[in-house]
Amino acid sequence: MRKKTLNTLLLILLSFIIKVNAGERKIIAYVTSWSNVKPDPFLMPHINYAFGHVSKNFNSVRIDNETRLKEIVSLKKINPKLKVLLSIGGWGSGNFSEMAANPTLRLSFARDCASKVKEFGLDGIDIDWEYPTSKEAGISSSLDDTGNFTLLMKDIRNAIGKKKLLTLATAAEPKYINLKSINPFINFVNIMTYDMASPPFHHAGLYKSNFTQNLSVEESIIKHFNAGIPYHKLVMGIPFYGRGTKEVGDFIDYRNIVNLKDYKRKWDNTSKAPYLVDTDNKFVCTYEDKESIKLKCDLIKKMGLLGGMYWDYAGDTDNQDLAKAVYNSLL
Template identity: 60%
Template sequence: MKYLKTTTLIIILYFAFACTSNKTAGNVINRNEEKIVLAYVTSWSSIIPDPNYITHINYAFGHVNNTFDGVRIDNENRLRQLVELKIQKPSLKIILSIGGWGSGRFSEMAADEHFRRSFAKDCKRVIDEFALDGIDIDWEYPTTDMAGISSSPADKDNFTLMMKYIREEIGENKLLTLATVANARYIDFRGIGSYINFVNIMSYDMGSPPFHHSGLYRSKHTGGTSVDEAVKAHVNMGVSLNKLVMGIPFYGRGKKEIGNFSNYRNIIALNGYTTKWDDEAKAPYLSSDSVPFVCGYDDARSISIKCKYIKEHGMLGAMYWDYAGDDDEGTLRKAVYNGLNL
């Protein structure tokens, strides 16, 4: 009788585990401990993301307002529409990303005690009003005006104070993240370490033809840095691997005839080019009869290898810019999710 009771208990526990760890959605298995798969979704696109292939959405963008003391959100109705996806997938996290290339007024806000405190309070207001799961800061980049925005040598220290204030206002149960340049400059990562949940490395835009802009490893087609080197740069600056999220582009960098920025969906529709593979960089690229390297980008193969790297190195997951760059079949978003969580 004791044996039968034990066997019955084992069977019950087995089926309970199976039900919680192998719920299917199409060909996707939702597991209790998913790697983060974070999609940037923009205010100017209209596509509705498939939540089965995403764990987090960063809504792009919010901005520091004109009076330096609050948050302005692009296309608020679009944000509300995305939050409704939580009805389909309650575990989905929706985060407002504040900033982006050319988004300014950070330096003035962060430098002033009153503005800094008011901005942090408004981050809390935004979270509550839109039922969000957190705030992502995409200040590109403290101490530099390369994006055509104001800057100051004090930005680095003020960035740390800003993150401290935001954390105090939003509490410990909400997410606070940031996007960072591949070389890990401009931010005191050790100073903000106790305030943040994770770091999204923008491990792309690291070169233009004849160089890859997101090659995993260094090769003869590496002009600036590689993704692997970007990860190591962040670790060297004090970020633990389990707080790092690797950025993957859903677009390529091409020569003039293709365009410096071209979404994956457009790249695969091109005619007159040959697809080649750089086995050192683990990245595809296009060539023509007259030009050896026309466009560097990511495809399902390179993404699969990056996902293996993420898992083997104990990273937290992957993010990508942006959801709308994928093809109609969802080739890249499926490659990211399945590569990390199947």
């Protein structure tokens, strides 16, 4: 108990000492292999390309739509400050458990990560093995996954070197990964502070309210801090999509939400989140808009977080209303 208390005090001290100023803040945009939207490379310092996967042989990386990846990397010619990382994993992306459990396969995979970084001119690797130890995504798992995850991150760091970025995406509830043990190897953590509920509850409510079923965004961030990652290495996730009932659609991009008819926007002033109701005043869609995003960014600055991440760029309007809201608020 005493050791745990000392570790917490050290994290708090680090958070006071290390401040994130506006010039150091990060915006990470997930850009997918299956979309054809061309991102504005000046609206975000980082792009995470989704996705790469663990190969069927468990020893290398397979990339979806390499042509699209090359197009995204070419944006660095327009904005030389842009960083592009390959995100490996995602919902339903398997073979992690088998690969990470075998030292030979794990090392081979890590070395191939380094090869892909060099081949495509990338700035690092983002690991999206989101639920180690869990079969929730329909993939294989083991109780040893958490420990093996740490070994994997160590091997990737050794393979890509200290100058390249190594990041990861975590579930809102940080129970699948030993965050304290991976902290020495990573640059920052992208928290998936969304998908935490469905209507009639917010899926990404900033604060706890009567419409919060599980965690709020603030609670998720604090849990990550308590689990061993200082605030200046935490990135808040922001969804560019909503969760709806059957009449609206379970996953619905913001670009489609703004065109919905016969629904009324309401505002939860406690959770600082918008939602839609139908003509019977039934809560049918939980989502984010420019107002809620600004308040999320305000909390990012208040808590001294590294920045904000969003999934995904293609869910925004043609005018990039949400991406601009994040940029204007943080950078």
